[in-house]
Amino acid sequence: MRITCPICGERDRREFYYQGAAVALDRPAPDAGPQAWDDYVHLRDNPAGRTRDLWFHEMGCGAWIVVERDTVIHEVYSTELAEKAAR
Amino acid sequence: MVKLVAKTPCEGLLPFSYGTVSLSEVTYDSLTSVAPFVGKNKAVADVFKAAGTPMPAVGRATGKDGQRAIWFGRGQILLAGLTEEGLEGLAAVTDQSDAWAVVRLEGENADAILARLVPLDLDKGVFKRGHTARTQVQHMMASITRTGVQTFEIIIMQSMARTLVHEFEIAMKAVAARR
């Protein structure tokens, strides 16, 4: 598996650390209520198909990257710096 | 008062050579990371320019032997053997002199040795003199810069210096044996 770091270019999967679903970028408002915060902290989908993950280019430039990929066929559709995706 | 003896990270381990390639230690007077604050990239570049070593773009290194500015990751430059005057208020500046070990791999077939250790295409057609990358050497995070046609400088965390030398020795012996 190869992942394209928006800064470094296409790199071997070994250089990256997998963090999990990219929901971490969608932090609820402080007053969103317990249900929204419970979902945000604890609940994750487990999709067979397209998913958005956060990956860390740990052995490379140190960027956090949003990777959209397919868990069934392992195709990577897009990558984007998390700092841009979060805006 | 105890008299302390300064030792370099690879002291007693290097240099050595196998076949056409040698591995030796590079000692810079200082290593300093420079991380420009948000919106201060241009101002930092102006300071670099005035000091005579252009600020390197992503994946590039500027300067010369003994005095380099090396792109060192997202939003970070490593000054090797260069002083960092005039950056107050423009960048986070951190002394890293005791954090890293630097080695030089030199000679015909140097890239064949790196091909065994690094998951990145370092062929001279795509990774030219002045190009640099953050990647890994076996399991160790590293900075690799091509400083000549068959010369590379590799920077690794100082605590892993002995392991780095060991990995290179194995790869260098294997490549030499197949010539």
Ligand SMILES: [Zn+2]
């Ligand atoms: Zn990267």
